[in-house]
Amino acid sequence: MKITIRPENKNDYKNISLINDMAFGQENEGLFVEKIRSNKKFQSNLSLVACMGNEIVGHILFFPIEIISETNQFETLALAPMSVIPELQELGIGSQLVEKGLAKAKKMGYTSVIVLGHAKFYTKFGFTPASQFNISSSFKVPDENFMALELKKEALQKLSGCVSYPKEFDEL
Numbered sequence: 001m002k003i004t005i006r007p008e009n010k011n012d013y014k015n016i017s018l019i020n021d022m023a024f025g026q027e028n029e030g031l032f033v034e035k036i037r038s039n040k041k042f043q044s045n046l047s048l049v050a051c052m053g054n055e056i057v058g059h060i061l062f063f064p065i066e067i068i069s070e071t072n073q074f075e076t077l078a079l080a081p082m083s084v085i086p087e088l089q090e091l092g093i094g095s096q097l098v099e100k101g102l103a104k105a106k107k108m109g110y111t112s113v114i115v116l117g118h119a120k121f122y123t124k125f126g127f128t129p130a131s132q133f134n135i136s137s138s139f140k141v142p143d144e145n146f147m148a149l150e151l152k153k154e155a156l157q158k159l160s161g162c163v164s165y166p167k168e169f170d171e172l
C-alpha cells in the first residue's frame, strides 16, 4: 500500500472535513479545520494529507500556539486534529502522518509540539506528559493525555507555563 504525504491544497478542503467526520464520528473536527484556516497563523504546509493514489485517506494538522508564563511567552505547535479513515486505520498511516509532520515542523524551525490525545499512540514518537516540563493546560485534562515533545534538544527545559489555544480550539 503506497501512501504519499503532502501539504493540503484548496481542492482537498471538502475531503479533509469528510475524513475528520468519518474518523471522529462527529462534525466538530471537520468544522474546526474549516474555521481555523481563517486564522492568520494557519499554515497550509502544516496541514498534511495522506493519499492512496488520488484519494485522501488521512489528515494531520499542526497549528502555532503559545506557552505562557508570568514573565514570558514561547511559541510551540499544537498537533490537532488527526484522522485516518476507519477502514484503513491500524495500518501505519497515522504513524506516517505524525513522523512526516514532526520532520516538517522541525525543518520549519519549530522546536516543540504539544498534543492532547491517546497516550499509547503518541508516546511511540517520543511524546511524554507535558507536566514533566512544567507545562500545564488551561483546561482540566488527564496528565497522561496532555503531552509534549522537544524537536530541538532541551527546547522545553528552561520554561514553564500554561498552553494558550486560540478560541477556535474551544469547539474541539
Ligand SMILES: CC(C)(COP(=O)(O)OP(=O)(O)OC[C@H]1O[C@@H](n2cnc3c(N)ncnc32)[C@H](O)[C@@H]1OP(=O)(O)O)[C@@H](O)C(=O)NCCC(=O)NCCS
Pocket: 023, 024, 081, 082, 083, 084, 085, 088, 089, 090, 091, 092, 093, 094, 095, 096, 116, 117, 118, 119, 120, 121
Ligand atoms: C488515531 C488515528 C489517527 C491513528 O491512525 P492509524 O493509521 O490507525 O495509526 P497507526 O496504524 O499508525 O497506529 C495504530 C496505533 O494507534 C493506536 N490507537 C488508535 N486509536 C487509538 C485509541 N482510540 N486509543 C489508543 N490507541 C489508539 C492503536 O492501538 C495502534 O497502536 P499499536 O501500533 O501499538 O498497535 C486513527 O485511529 C483515527 O483516526 N482515530 C479516530 C480519530 C482520533 O482518535 N484521532 C486522534 C485524536 S488524538
